[in-house]
Amino acid sequence: MKQTGKRLFLYAAKFKRTLLLALLFLSFAVATELAGPFIAKQMIDTHILGIEKPWYETQSATKTSKAVAFEQTFYKRSDNFEEGEPKGKEVRILQVGSQFVWLNQALPWDGVRTLTDDSKLRVTQGNEQAEYAVQKLGVQELYSFYQPQFADLMSLAGFYVILIFIGAGFTYGQKYLLQTAANRIIQRMRTDVFAQIQRLPINYFDNQPAGKIVSRITNDTESIRDLYVQVLANFFTGTVYIVGIIVAIFILDYRLALFTLPIIPLLLAWILVYRKYASTINHEIRERISAINGMINEAIQGMAIIRAFRRQKETAAEFEQLNDAYTRYQNKLLSLNSLTSHNLMNVVRNLFFFGLIWYVGGSALNAVITVGVLYAFVDYLNRMFHPMVGIVNQLPNLERALVSADRVFELLDEKGTDVVAAKTARYKGNVSFEHVRFAYKEGEDVLKDISFQAGQGQTVALVGHTGSGKSSILNLLFRFYEVSEGRITIDGRDIRDLSRQQLRQHMGIVLQDPFLFTGTIASNVSLDDPSITRERVEAALRDVGAAEMLGALPRGLDEPVIEKGSTLSAGQRQLISFARALAFDPAILILDEATASIDTETEAVIQAALDVLKKGRTTFIIAHRLSTIRSADLILVLDHGEIVERGNHEELMALHGRYYQMYQLQAGHREIAAAGEAEVPSGL
Template identity: 70%
Template sequence: MKKRTGKRLFEYAMLFKKPILFALLLLSAAVSVELAGPFVAKQMIDRHILGIESPWYEADEGARAVSYNGDWYKRGDRLDEGEATGQEVRILQVGRKFVFVDQPISFDGSRKLEGSQLTITNGSNEAVYPAQVLAVKQLYAFYEPEFKSLVKLAFIYFGLIVIGAFFSYGKGLLLQTGANRIVQKMRTDVFAQIQRLPVNYFDNQPAGKIVSRITNDTEAVRELYVQVLANFFTGIIYILGILAALFALDYRLALFTLPIIPLLYIWIKVYRKYASAFNREIRERLGSINGMINEAIQGMPIIQAFRRQKETIREFDELNQEHFSYQSKMLTLNSVTSHNLVQVFRNLFFFGLILMVGGGSLGMGIVVSVGVLYAFVDYLNRLFQPIVGIVNQLANLEQALVASDRVFELLDEEGVEVSTESMERYKGNVKFENVTFAYKDEEYVLKQLNFEAKQGETVALVGHTGSGKSSVLNLLFRFYDVREGTISIDGKDVRDIPKQMLRQHMGIVLQDPFLFTGTIASNVSLNDPSVSRERVQQALRDVGAEEMFKGLRHGIDEPVIEKGSTLSAGQRQLISFARALAFNPAILILDEATASIDTETEAVIQAALEVLKKGRTTFIIAHRLSTIKSADQILVLDHGEIVERGNHEDLMRQQGRYYQMYQLQQGQSGSASADQAEAEVLPARL
């Protein structure tokens, strides 16, 4: 049963949990420090700025006492325990003026100053008090005792900002480092999985699509850890921290903000419902585009030779247009549910706040202090910042989840673990018994095949295209497994031998040899530490390639670019022969190894073949029959069946199908039988 994508992403994250968990601790600390700021601001406003409106009492001269009209006054919350006090007085703000009232006030409400009379109204209640307007110097005297505390709190506020910045930097660095480690591991796993996959997987998947999963899709996953989860973690912790701070500030205002949580949840659910489908199509189209680009680059000589540029561009434009169409749908969805919608909800909440708090002056709302109101507005602004961050990352979240599905789909493909074990070199006695095989159901390419190749023998496979020659070798290498029958090596069923161990003592030379980026020497040794440089040189010498490569500027250290395109076909083939010889296989397979080289190089390779075949079982697929005259066995295949077998002389004496094919290639056609042979051989030669 497949695991859910989210769970698997979490498991990858847990592989590097230390930096991630430490980053979350730093994030929590950063949020705590940052959210302490409004509380400090509230303290500055309510206690030290608006605290001037607290009750004042006549007192003795001393610390924090203020002189006014010959008397000394001290704020009630500044009095020492047991300190004697006199009459209570008040300092109140009316508009832009401050007034001194030499008596307590009964209630507070709307204030109005007319001359030296202060009128306070609260509903139907009204009170009038004599008041004296304070001059600037007099007002300054009442504020002066608070300056030291205000400066101290200002430094604390600034310090919190600096500390929070350091915590945020550490959090970001650790999260990104952890994310890069996760994606590095994921890419390694995906690439390792490719090595485990059977060959038939690559038969059915364009290379560009596989490359897209390793590069584009894993990069989208990296964005999930670096950007999306960072914003989601930060946002969730901020939201929870702000809600906790709001409840500590005023539970009534905190309850007012709680609907934001279900609203955000519904928002994300609705967005994901539509975005998931769009993003899946976008990733599929992107993979198809990469596949087509890869195919076009590989086949550019054919495209240009047959003047297919316009048609290729048209096909690419169709794919590109489909990709653009889904991108446009995604863009529309993002525009509808973007941060602009967040701002709409933010403004609605602020409107509700105005109604709640503003109604307090009419006796219908919540009455709060200016400091609490300031802190609440600050927190409300901060609350919508992480929501904007989360909403803005929803598109990346869906892209990453779709990309993750594609990556995990590849990782879930059934493969074979790469074995590091080794086995003793087998002799190479190969036996096919009643082997039947089909690539697709009921479309058999081999039917009841029986033959035996003993150690040191050379077996040649000939026949028209589609006769099953390459399928024999695919089964021997276990690129595919037989449907019916048995293939054995030294009496042991190949299915009982791990694939890597089986292939350890096999070598193959293809018609179009594949060379890797590196040097000639590295292409012979394949960077296997068990293959020494002396062994590489000896292998090149044995196949007759040493003199050919001596003329190059760097000799066998000459750079080789992708597919060896700077080397001739003969040079590439000789490197392939040397590679097979350097690994000293017990079974050697030559798949049209001399089909695409010139006659002069073929003579060199024919001599190399004699060296290669010594002491090992050799299978040769050949259309050029002159290259297999010395084979111990020649098997003539037709539609998956062996119709003739024997050595060259035996088959020539039979004057059957092999004889007709050989005569045709030697230019001795003219009879009806030769015409028939030509009809069979022509597709193979094409």
């Protein structure tokens, strides 16, 4: 997991300028917001409760001096005197309950205040008591003493409003920058993952369901996006807030700050405990959702078979089983989240508030901490728990993102080959297999000591029973797989000395089951290669005899093709695939049972085109219909990975061996089929 975190950090580092600017904006936003309690403290201690500070008689009675007239005498609060300004008699204004009284003298010491009657104030501190003659202040009289503070109060309030707007601007900026960076990070990651798919060997896709691979590119990368947008945003914001609040609390009162420090290790322990249990559950959840995606993809691909064999209920039951397993693990995670949710954090916060009341009320701090300081501290403590709740609430997303990142990086770490853009000159097409052995699984050879030569312009046909190794030979020629022993050369050069892209640059292939991409007929022939012009596409289609057939469609060569070309017939799809190979003018042309899935009439069209097109090209044909390879220059008969017979059609027929038997068998089937058709009454 540490390695995963490091790699996620390296992806983020590619956009460090944007992220650092977002962090700077966040710091400014936090600073403006945390100024609020300090301003409130100033309002309370200086401008509201400051009325209880000592007042002195003064001779300065201007409007700007903040002097207050009371009973024909002017008084100023002690903190409003300028340095060196003379002070007269000291008086006090004291609050007793909800009332304010005038004490026409200094107050030597303070304690619990009570009014014994309308004109007597008793102050009690421990065993000591003192009584003073006082005068109750009316609303208008009290207002006159507060009036000099109104301008400062409004200034502070206006300053706070300005800070709110400034903070809102910085908050918008940091969120925009953070999400922009996150989107660019995920864009880069998806590009890397898709590029990695192009680098992976073919056998990787043989062993991995398509749905699981798609899930890693879409679902898993989207979970990682949540990591950068939501999780890191909350963690960054929360960390900056918590650090800022701790600094502010230390500025207020270091003793109260020390009381709050245990919150930090508590949060860290909380995160560690949660991750310990959530990681395992999230791994299972991601595996289950990948399995569900794989099955959905398989069910869609095989919907015709499912319905034809009435497997709807069985397929639904299999899906329900996967869905139940996924739901079971989701409920486990839900239980864990409920147990460690923000409600528990609220309990911890209330316990800290209780401890604060006990700590302040039962210690000497009760006498030295002002109401403004206590208000600001409680406000800061309450604000500290908000980002902590945000961090705790993001822990499920954090674990889900880290598990998804593990799966994405696992794909990126698969061994692949770099895509090389270098070009190579068109080779002549002399192909040689020299003592080639190959096994898909170690110790289970599917090709055994294969050796043959195919000269430029020759046609080589591969025949044999299913599993004899025909397709494996062509897979090795295309370097979809690497030989276990021996070597394959083209024009005398070992194909392993060329990159796969260079090797395949002058090779074309037509498969038994052609694959068409979403687009048009023309785009499926050219594959949007700018070097393949429209004229070249049309020429390729004419050469394979498909121009007239496909030109009759409503939009001709611009007829839309949906996924896999399901709206076209098997013959039309095969002709498009054949034209695609020819449009790239390959030096080596491979037909992997290319005529097996089309009708006899279309096969005849392709056969007629082949006689012209194979000139100057080395052509390899895998065919079950032996009648289509009679003109091949070399026919290789394979059995269990070995070449048991080789030669042209006449030579092999003269041997009366395996090829002869296969040909006679197919010829017999054709005669029986022809006789059956002749016996059908013409009226039927």
